[in-house]
Amino acid sequence: MSQIQIRPTIATDLLRLMAFDHSATSESVWQLELRRETGQVNAVFREVRLPRSISVTYPHNQYALADDWVNRSMMYTALVGKDPAGYISLSERGAASVAWVVDLVVDAPQRRRGVGSALLAAGQAWAESRSHRRLILELQSKNLPAIHLAQKFGYEFCGYNDQYYINQDVALFFAKVYK
Numbered sequence: 001m002s003q004i005q006i007r008p009t010i011a012t013d014l015l016r017l018m019a020f021d022h023s024a025t026s027e028s029v030w031q032l033e034l035r036r037e038t039g040q041v042n043a044v045f046r047e048v049r050l051p052r053s054i055s056v057t058y059p060h061n062q063y064a065l066a067d068d069w070v071n072r073s074m075m076y077t078a079l080v081g082k083d084p085a086g087y088i089s090l091s092e093r094g095a096a097s098v099a100w101v102v103d104l105v106v107d108a109p110q111r112r113r114g115v116g117s118a119l120l121a122a123g124q125a126w127a128e129s130r131s132h133r134r135l136i137l138e139l140q141s142k143n144l145p146a147i148h149l150a151q152k153f154g155y156e157f158c159g160y161n162d163q164y165y166i167n168q169d170v171a172l173f174f175a176k177v178y179k
Contacts, residue, residue: 002081004115006122009075009087014066016084017077021108022058026050030141032162032170043160045172047144056142059165060103072102076122078115085110088119090126099127101137104146116149124153124176134177141170150174 009017028049035042060068069075069089078086086106090099101123106115127135137155139146155174164171 004085004113004118005079006076006118007079009069009077013077013084013087014069017087017105018062018065020084020086020105022062022105023108024056024143024145025053026056026142026144027053028144029054030144030147030170030172032141032160045141045157045160054142056140057167058105059140059167059169059171061166065103068102073099074123074126076119076126078106078110078119080110080113080115086115086119088123090123092130092132097131097133099123099130099132099135101135104137104149111145116146117153120149120153128178132178134175137174138164139172139174140165141172147172147174 028047030045031048033044033046035044071091072089073092075087075089077084084107087103088101089103091102092099101120104116104119106119124135136158137150139150141160153176155176157172158175159173161171
């Protein structure tokens with residue numbers, strides 16, 4: 001396998017990145033269960049195995065990605081050989097010294113080869129170099145491969161937002177705190 005190179009995204013990458021297969025396949029989901037009891041609402045997530053694999057559609061408008069990327073604080077592209085294999089986009093939000101991973105996408109033929117890990121490591125290094133105290137990943141509750149990647153890197157579940165995405169999916173938030 002070719003070595004993975006990570007570099008800042010350049011304008012000529014954008015069309016190729018937009019053409020990636022942004023969907024994911026999952027055999028399990030994090031299911032949200034809300035329990036309303038006297039004066040309390042309890043939210044419980046549990047991993048539920050599905051009877052068959054599902055295709056998880058990307059929660060952002062794929063045709064507006066280039067317009068959205070203009071507003072990102074940083075974006076990296078992973079190359080395998082000379083070909084783009086994945087990308088990560090990060091956004092600095094507010095004065096709380098927090099950075100968010102908004103997009104973390106690996107093209108389908110390059111998945112499970114370390115590209116996502118290399119991109120996430122580059123995003124973490126960027127956040128640390130900018131003195132951010134926390135890096136937050138926003139993930140769909142149906143995207144179990146991304147959830148497992150976050151957990152592998154030591155991110156901890158820190159919240160959710162029901163009907164967060166345009167397709168009404170639940171967003172899960174995982175954070176990693178730095179010194």
